Amino acid sequence: MTALPTITPVSAALEPLLRARLDGKAKPPGSLGVIEDLAVRIGLIQNRLDPRIAQTDLYVFAGDHGLTNEGVSAYPSSVTAAMVGLYLSGRSSVSAFAKATGVRVHVVDAGVDADLPAHPDLIAAKIRRGTRNAAREPALTQDEVLRAIAKGVEIARSAAADGADVIALGEMGIGNSSSAALIMHRLAPAPLDDCVGQGTGHGAEGMARKRAGVARAAQRSDATAPLAVLCEFGGCEIAMMAGAVLGAASVRRVVLVDGFISTAAALAAVRLVPAALDYCVFAHGSAERGHPLMLRALGVRPLLDLDLRLGEGTGAALAAPLLVAAANLLTDVADLAEVLAGPG
Known part of the structure; x- marks a missing residue:
């Protein structure tokens, strides 16, 4: 039988960091529901804190x-x-x-x-x-x-x-x-x-x-x-x-x-x-x-x-x-700390 491709299971190691990053955005924590879960999922699949969906x-x-x-x-x-x-x-x-x-x-x-x-x-x-x-x-x-x-x-x-x-x-x-x-x-x-x-x-x-x-x-x-x-x-x-x-x-x-x-x-x-x-x-x-x-x-x-x-x-x-929106949530939305600091 032809060998099936090897698939590495997604590691949950980055999940706490991804969740913290989302919670630090300029929005109430968890307020974007399933889209936040999707953002975490994409980050884990790509194994990065700044996932990208361009194509x-x-x-x-x-x-x-x-x-x-x-x-x-x-x-x-x-x-x-x-x-x-x-x-x-x-x-x-x-x-x-x-x-x-x-x-x-x-x-x-x-x-x-x-x-x-x-x-x-x-x-x-x-x-x-x-x-x-x-x-x-x-x-x-x-x-x-x-x-x-x-x-x-x-x-x-x-x-x-x-x-x-x-x-x-x-x-x-x-x-x-x-x-x-x-x-x-x-x-x-x-x-x-x-x-x-x-x-x-x-x-x-x-x-x-x-x-x-x-x-x-x-x-x-x-x-x-x-x-x-x-x-x-x-x-x-x-x-x-x-x-x-x-x-x-x-x-x-x-x-x-x-x-x-x-x-x-x-x-x-x-x-x-x-x-x-x-x-x-x-x-x-x-x-x-x-x-x-x-x-x-x-x-x-x-x-x-x-x-x-x-x-x-x-x-x-x-x-x-x-999927594009979920990835953009992690990369394009300002941090709450930035907003609270105000201009300048």
Whole structure:
């Protein structure tokens, strides 16, 4: 098995100094609540009293799923490739949000079931053209999962070398909420019914098909080890996102995790290398059914609650300015002693 990257757990040694620095700012101690906690978190990740968030790169990992043959999605797999084109044109929801918040968007072809034309903002990293049907056989081989993880590690480390302080995760893949539900079911763990939500938007009949298809996949394999779960139920984009979490954490970068599917990838990464959790900030609490339970399983609190359930990295793009603000709190706000001393 290919070695997973080494991740150094975040040390709490600087926390008292970071807290004291915040308490000494020109504001009542603790008055900025979660933003102060976030500032401390960023300082600990970067291991410095003056953390800096100048560049956030958001990667939208795209892949298709053979499980769609079971009727788990309201849309055909061809929509994945069409949406990739929309991201690259700059006319998607995440494109609009990223433009508003200064986030750089890149698209990764992790496993789209189509031949995509070259584009400056498209990273060609295809593991295979869609996964196999997880209701009938393992979605991916171990070699495919390990190659996806390794590529995710490489992408994250390359982003860091290119100046990214934050690596944000988004995704697109018809059928991937079903894959994420199965990963959550085994790795949270949680009852399957609590993990399956509307995804792209099913009515009652569609939800019945989705639940039945996901149940067939769950009944086919009893895998619970994280690598085996990714083989049985994962997507190329989910495994690659898990690798990106590990890669970013290995070079002490903040990982900004989007919604339900991105969190399932982070869950897999954390089950593979528990120290990766220290580097993850969760952007928002999705309206997708299983997301609150998965966040609780990880013991984390998201920054925003906006009833989003689109994916794409939309929540991560919206949350990105909060990280900048938190870091600026430590570096740009005057000390109270300065104010009390008065002019001159």
